[in-house]
Amino acid sequence: MRAAVVTEPGGPEVFKVVERPDPIPGPDEVLVDVKASALNRADLAQRRGNYPVPAGISQDIPGLEMAGVVIGVGERVNSVKEGQRVFGLIGGGGYATRVATHERMAMPIPDGMSFQEAASIPEVFFTAYDAIFTHCELVMGESVLIHAAGSGIGIAAIQLAKSAGAYTYATASSAEKLSQAAAIGLDVGINYKTDDFAEVIKERTGGRGIDVVLDVIGAPYWERNLNSLAVKGRLVIVGSMGGSKLETDLRLLGPKRLRVHGTALRSRPIEEKIVLTQQIAKRVVPLFESGAIKPVIDRVFPLKETGAAHAYMEDNANFGKIVLSME
Secondary structure (H helix, E strand, O other): OEEEEEOOOOOHHHEEEEEOOOOOOOOOEEEEEEEEEEOOHHHHHHHHOOOOOOOOOOOOOOOOEEEEEEEEEOOOOOOOOOOOEEEEEOOOOOOEOEEEEEHHHOEEOOOOOOHHHHHOOHHHHHHHHHHHHHHOOOOOOOEEEEOOOOOHHHHHHHHHHHHOOOEEEEEEOOHHHHHHHHOOOOOEEEEOOOOOHHHHHHHHOOOOOEEEEEEOOEHHHHHHHHHHEEEEEEEEEOOOOOEOOOOOOHHHOOOOOOEEEEOOOOOOOHHHHHHHHHHHHHHOHHHHHHOOOOOOEEEEEEHHHHHHHHHHHHOOOOOOEEEEEOO
């Protein structure tokens, strides 16, 4: 197989496409001929040497999602067949033309959906679904604030929340990104470079606050996130791009009976990932099939330009996913 490998910790220039032996699927695994993968912020951290991978995963090949065709199956596999188009979340190794994954982590690609579109879905839609529904129990009629509207997770969360009947607020760095987010279901956009989101929330809700906040920024937004929540509000933290250390006043939590959740997917046991995959297959994939929600791709790079793709992500100019094509 061909793979974009990290030759040493560093910047985007450290990637090199090399040949590696194909993975050998275990009894419950399938071998996938990967047609597309996609970038995530975790990949940037892994490239820099700051994101240790789970046991059994190659440290030098990033990639948390894939889409392709099954070309081999283990002896106990009974739910997936050779020749089937599949996509799914993986623990790593997505920047390669072959991956082995558990059969129950491989979902059929909906008819009419391209490999590139399918590859852009797993990490961000799994994360957003788990954060706002499993952890925060968002329901119809509630409101949610989503930070980084132009990110993959932001785009996924906006669409999933809107499809569930929630009222959506989101922050972004430009009017253009907020306009693009409005086209996929955003109700109220907030440009964080010109407006204080906590003040906007206070004004728009008459001081009540909102029910759920999904945050990828971390420490800089901590206090304003809590102040933006209504009584019994829930905050879920899925990233800390702005920093992870803070000093806080715990009295911000008590009077409104707030709940704070932290979540990550990569470190979870395979059994938990399988459960989440089956939930996504049952509750989210049909939304793609009906057109209620859609994958949003900003740009596609060939595997040989993986370094350029990483540099592009670091510029923070994208709206939607950055995809790698193996073909």
